[in-house]
Amino acid sequence: MSATTSTDSGGAFSFDHRDMMVFILVMSLHGLQSLITELLPEFTVAGLGLEIGPFWFVAMSVVLLFRSFWACLAIPVGGIVFGEILIGDFSALGAVEGLIVITLSWFFVMSLITDPTDVKQIAAFGLLAKAMEETAAWFIDVGKFYVGVEELEAIAWLPETVWATEGVGALTQIVIAGLIFGAIPTLYLYPRLRGKIEPLLGMTPVSGRSGPTFTRESLKRLAAWVLLLPVAFGFEMLSETSGGLIVFEPAFVETYGEAFLLVPITAAAVVAFGLVYYRQRQVEA
Template sequence: MAFILIMSLHGMQSMITELLPSISGVLDVQIGPFWFVAMSVALLFRSFWACLAIPVGITVFGEILIGDFNALGTVEGLIVITLSWFFAMSLITDPMDPKQIAVVGFIAKAMEEIGAWFIDVGKFYVGVEEIDAIAWLPETVWVTEGVGAFTQIIVAGIIFGAIPTYFLYPRLRGKIEPLLGMTPVEGRDGPMFTRTSAKRLLAWVVFLPLAFVIEAFSETSGGLITFTPQFVETYGQEFLFVPILAAAVVAFSVVAYRQRKTDSLNN
């Protein structure tokens, strides 16, 4: 239930931000995405399935339902996003401390952007993607891509991530979990970085090259399995309301179903 709720909420906010304008200039900055939605809700449950729900929500509502799905192209997000959040969640010792929650959410988003940075630069070096760089100094690709990653870390990780999470998370804790028939996750004693954290960080490092290989292969293979009717290009931006509405219905249905089931058990 938590997986479906997070998946639908994150998919819905991703599509809402697609309707918002971007700021063009030296850097193209999009308003959003509103990562505090995923941060606040996913960090309530702190499970592997909560982490996996974030990229799956983007895939289902941000790719399949708008007709722009590439099977191999989704693997990078499934690996990098899931493992980044799975590691960051292991750092939480006091789930009632909004400052710690906000910092952990920022770390997860920063790791995601750093992983994507390495993968994009790697695709440039193997020749499967063209990226802006000085012709006689290809190393500048690290700077150009790094600036973009840093911008996303600031915009999505702090402005639309950690800061609103700091205020929203404590207002959701203890209120969302009972709706799904669950109790709030308790804290733990000890340091933030533990042996479990080390194992999850190692998994992130080990699987990052695999994500790169699959992503590079997707650029040359056509995606293996694709679904590309391009509904938005055909029907216009208004079609984005379809996945938004679908995600809202799924999220509401999950909460309503669990509420009825919990009430019947209590009675």
């Protein structure tokens, strides 16, 4: 008989070999999609530079299959390991913002799920997670202007316009990454993964719950998101003024060209699909 998810047996923060496999799978898949989107060109609409991706439907479809803190943490860690360290552009202090904001945004959203079989609910909450992430980044970026650690990109006599300029960027990411390359593809991908990925990791699909969408647990997680937002801002400000504490910047891409991205892409693919292949062989044995 398949083991239940760690959430069913030990809470959202429990950690065993199944949680480790979930962490590795999410980390490598998110790192893989982030790197692939780096190779795609940027295009311009009405003078506004737009990037295709990142493909957030990967995170939405896989992470929301599970309800653990570690699945959420794996999203920013994947970006750090494969999108920063392996391409030679890593700053420890600069990475803290994403670790806090992204992890807590998804961790809060997970607490809202009442019916994991309802793909529309999953897609909507996935979009909410991306919107929370971008909103937090918006506040942090504006805050850096006001404390003087970043150059003000606003009308000289009306610095308040920085709220609009940064807000447009945040809204653009919510629409492109959160909706077009997030929630909409999730409607197709999530139901095709549910019930197929979990057994490979020794789990059964999580079940729904009765009661309201917003619970006391949701309130606690939302409060953690709000309270730790200034902490994320503090670390981001330190990274701008004091260096990265631990910095790894050999700049492999600048030295060897974009072809070097194939190295971390290959590494992420080997880890992700190697794990799936290994678990499939164990299940069949």
